[in-house]
Amino acid sequence: MKNTPLVRKLGTFVALSDVELSVIETLHKRRRTFVAGRDLVHQGQSDQAAYILASGWACSYKILPDGERQIIDFQIPGDFLGLRSVLLHMSDHSIEPITDIEVSEVMVGDLLDAFGKTPRLAMAVLWAASRDEAMVVEHLVDIGRRTAIERMAHFLLELGSRLALVGMGNKSGYQCPLTQYLMADALGLSAVHVNRVLRQLREEGMVSFRDGLVVFENYNKLVDFAGFDEAYLDHGGPLLA
């Protein structure tokens, strides 16, 4: 229990006591698995549970009336799925597993109880939500003000940092199950252009992405090129002692 991706993540924010750890444990209810491609939260649906992702990758997205899709973010182990939907009692987005995934269900009621027992956990969850928001903000800046190549560079770096935090990657690279279509929908580009942009990054010797493997050929050059600052993801040590 002490080393699930979630605990690892929350632990970077508040130093968690044994009591708090066991409260977290009570949150994990039923363990469930979902197969790749079948939505587990549907836009417009209400009153479903939230989940904590234990293994696999998922993505949250919105479909516009005209059928266009915008991927909001990808979720990796340790991330909440559908927390916002539960709080707003209505899902403004859908969530789809990209690979087969394992999750544990979290009930809103249990969350409320947990907050009552330990307000520090409330802060930790609020922190996790803030961090998610910071990532969305970063994507907003990406799409609003960065060129296609910078956007892709920034995106690959952010994923790398997030994966590193849960031990699934490092500065030399990581496994990545995303297709170019998925990246296009996340970055507000066409799949065709994603392909061109990946080629450019490869030709300029910064990153390559082939056969589900991202390899940082020149990490520093890439960070510099993308204007990447990981402060919003990790801050090196608990903030609340």
Add this chain to the structure above:
Amino acid sequence: MKNTPLVRKLGTFVALSDVELSVIETLHKRRRTFVAGRDLVHQGQSDQAAYILASGWACSYKILPDGERQIIDFQIPGDFLGLRSVLLHMSDHSIEPITDIEVSEVMVGDLLDAFGKTPRLAMAVLWAASRDEAMVVEHLVDIGRRTAIERMAHFLLELGSRLALVGMGNKSGYQCPLTQYLMADALGLSAVHVNRVLRQLREEGMVSFRDGLVVFENYNKLVDFAGFDEAYLDHGGPLLA
């Protein structure tokens, strides 16, 4: 006290008891005012306070290394300013008052205490944070997948709904102190293009924006055109009894 914009907003989520109302009151510390144009939170700065906006408009934005600016969102009365910065112990963005503003300061410690006293308030704040995130997500979709005109239409509608919630606007229009430059930076467009797009919307008889006044000429047509669904902003009544 019972009718500040903040209470009105949180009240749409949880039905607040008198005890909770008074706990909220203890959060409001020093009352302060800031003049238009001078940043009150600065990107990169750490450990400052959060604020609740009492009157006036502000905007949160990020400056990229290359000097480009992306406005993340505009804040209107009842909104938190810099809550995320306090939680992450580091501001990933700046906040600038657009008009002269009045705020009340909130201390993190007080927030933690308040959560201890009433977990329902923790839920309410978490809800407010989720709603902010939902708005950022909507902007992301805007910029990623909508054309410039749809984006503008959606933006003006969203602002209208938010203002209506705090009694500062309705379906026929509202006062709006934003310049075309500010809107450009928020929508990921150039100021020149903002101007053209506003002209088109005016010529097609949907909205006009002149002399600081937004007038919905044909609300339904505009909603339809923008694909606007306000579910993420307001859900008609408290969700937590």
Add this chain to the structure above:
DNA sequence: GCCTTAGACTGACTTCGATCAGTCCACCCT
């Protein structure tokens, strides 16, 4: 072995929105 499908990849052409380079007007100053 053949057919289908998913995904990576490419060239040719088009378009949306940026950029450049202004004008015009209202509202300060002094």
Add this chain to the structure above:
DNA sequence: AGGGTGGACTGATCGAAGTCAGTCTAAGGC
């Protein structure tokens, strides 16, 4: 009255990214 400034507004030109229409390969079905 003249000068300065901020914001709204416009036409001309340009370029980044989209769209269209494909090819190629690997994997899976039967």
